[in-house]
Amino acid sequence: MSLPAKPSSSRTAEAIAACRVDPAAAAVELTDVSFAYDVRPILTGITMTIPRGKIVAIMGASGSGKTTILRLIGGQLRPKSGQVRVGGLSVPDLEPEALYELRRKFGMLFQFGALFTDMSVFENIAFPMREHTELPEELIRDLVLMKLHAVGLRGAAHLMPAELSGGMARRVALARAIALDPMLVMYDEPFAGLDPISLGVVGQLIRRLNDVLSITSVVVTHDVYESLKIVDYLYFVSGGRIVASGTPEEVRASGDPFVRQFIDGAPDGPVPFHYPAPAYREELFADVG
């Protein structure tokens, strides 16, 4: 883990001014973005637009670079080339204070919730409010209860994260992600490891909160069925490139081999079953020593 770019999270007038978003610009815009860890390429030539108020899914197999896209949008990583814009602002060009200021407008739901284990459910949701606002305690209490009510867990406010089921933890994390009424919420594998009921609940919450709060949502997932039910648009990523995209109807009707393999869950296809290796016969009959 690297150190934060500058050891400060103080709020300055310049930072606030530097991260004023353009209301006419798309919520997120990636243009010809490439990223590599040292020399290992992860993303190549990614171009995508996420309009305001929509839910867009980024789908792909594990290790295809989906989460890296979220990290680029959040400014945790810088692209090797190309542009990453949020509300018209170039994220990699923001000064650290402005980047922190911009992140106040984000919400993020991590794969397993990432709830603070030493705080209760209530304290977890109050955390961003206490860190970033001067609201009185009575108001924070009311806001936390409202957020918890929205995800159906007002009665669980006193519980500790260890006492929650996987689905409940994900819903609490969702309530925390919307604590400060963000403009953009990013979901990293929100459906991973959930039972069918919890999965449906989380999916419907993502859709409902997006519409009610007029936010924009980016959902990174490999759960094709749940995504097709709730999203407005899908991008398919494989090997660090966008290989297909479309609305749920277009995706369902698609004849693209990759999309078909993904939807049908076929073990072999454009995404091969075998990891690259020498010919099986040659390796079996090779001289040892």
Place this chain on the structure above:
Amino acid sequence: MSAELTAGIAQLLRRIGGTVTGAASKLGFVSRFLLAVLWHTPGAFRRMHLTLREIYFAGVLSLVIILMSGLFVGMVLSLQGYETLKRYGAGEQLGILVALSLVRELGPVMSGLLFASRAGSAMTAEIGLMKTTEQLAAMEMMAVDPLARVVAPRFWGGVISMPLLAALFSAFGIFGGYIVGVPLIGIDAGAFWGQMKAGVDFWPDVTNGIIKSFVFGVAVSLIAVFEGYDAKPTAEGVSSATTRTVVMSSLAILALDFVMTVFMFRGASVV
């Protein structure tokens, strides 16, 4: 020179070079890390409840092991010391032997080692697990700097706790020495306390012990929070980081103790 030998030497040189540059790079990272933690110090003290919470976890919860160890170390020191002093007819000097040994050396060093094992390893494991479970990343995405919210309060909690624990270790050690020396062995209580009072000076004995324990507190806390923050986000990574904290802290305490003792007590008389 054969080609194989040349290749072997080249590989060895590459490895040495890699190790040296890796160590230099890590040292640079630790220095930047320390500067960043110091930068956030005013914030850690402004939100004192965070630092107080860490003083509780690092200090108060270490009390049992520190006090019990201090008591037994003092008792053993008293037994062994009396046996030696008796040979020279100086059994009455037991109080000064116990007090100086504890205040100058054993108090800071032993409590430092115990602190590294109990509180240092806990700090590393906690921060490492927060990293593994993406809690630190979540904080960053909420525009909250984990160095300010998580690392700086833990660092200062450790630094503040360490001298207090060392003082309590020494106090309980002296009490243990008294229990063995006076009621058990039968040394006169007046002689025990009187010799101690006459032979132990606030400067340099007590103050140097405090300085030592403060330095150990900085070293152990820095190693503990750094190893946690730098841990690989896996179960094995956190386990290795915790082990490294205990090993590195122990070696740092012993090495720093030697260096400080050389400078602090050079030419100092015992009585």
